[in-house]
Amino acid sequence: MEVIIEKIYQGVLNGDREIVIDSVQEAINAKIPADVILKESMMPAMAECGRLFEEGEYFVPELLIASRAMQGGMVLIKPLLITENVKSMGKIVIGTVKGDLHDIGKNLVGMMLEGAGLQVIDLGSDVDAEKFVEAVKTNDADLVGMSALLTTTMENMPVIINAIKEAGLKDHVKILVGGAPLTQAYADKIGADGYAPDASQAAKMAVNFLSEKKNNLT
């Protein structure tokens, strides 16, 4: 088993989608449970990619290629995770805000979050307040992640935060924001719970919020 797990780990780390797909299939055939594949190979590999990114050894292209490789394997194990009834760490609704079509960073954040064990409900781009609120309600989400790449569209973030408050959902969800024009100061000003400058730190922050939530419940 270790050999296949290591092959998947290295495949994600090196962004080799074919190797990941073949090795994940091999692992499934060998009856390795889907959650073991996820937790012992793909998640640590994405965490390592995040570490390398923070240390300046990996850049956005390496992250995108690693994420694409992981996605190749995820397609195979997702249905099994559902039948094995593996609980995700928590649920996050993500989207790029209204008027904004930039989705590369948001997708990267989504993949890192998935790599960290969260269930990601991706609303796509150009998402208005109503859609965010509806998705939080229907999915009983723990977190909301909003992305904006334009100085004009980042102004839609407080509108969405207000709509979440008005719907009475603010006590149930933590709101994370990001995108190139954003800063911690802006996140504080609009009442977001967290800001992260990149996908790796976004995933760490999401995991921290979920651990805090779990600790508060116990």
Ligand code: B12
């Ligand atoms: C690619 C791109 C496009 C593509 C988008 C394709 C796509 N599917 O995404 C296209 C060609 C469509 C495009 C269009 C436009 N673009 Co454009 N685009 C870019 C470009 C070159 C790269 C953006 C990108 O993908 N970066 C790479 C990703 C990985 O980085 P990122 O998005 O910042 O995400 C990281 C972090 O910010 C963070 N993060 C992101 N989201 C989130 C969310 C959360 C919750 C968290 C915690 C973290 C987080 O993590 C991510 C990963 O590490 C930038 C230039 C730049 N240097 O940013 C201009 C840029 C953003 N675009 C710009 C402009 C002006 C436009 C247009 C208005 C151009 C025009 N006149 O039509 C249109 C707007 C269309 C629209 N309505 O959205 C300007 C914005 C200026 C401003 N200050 O507002 C920029 C800065 C270029 C410039 N220097 O002028 N664009």
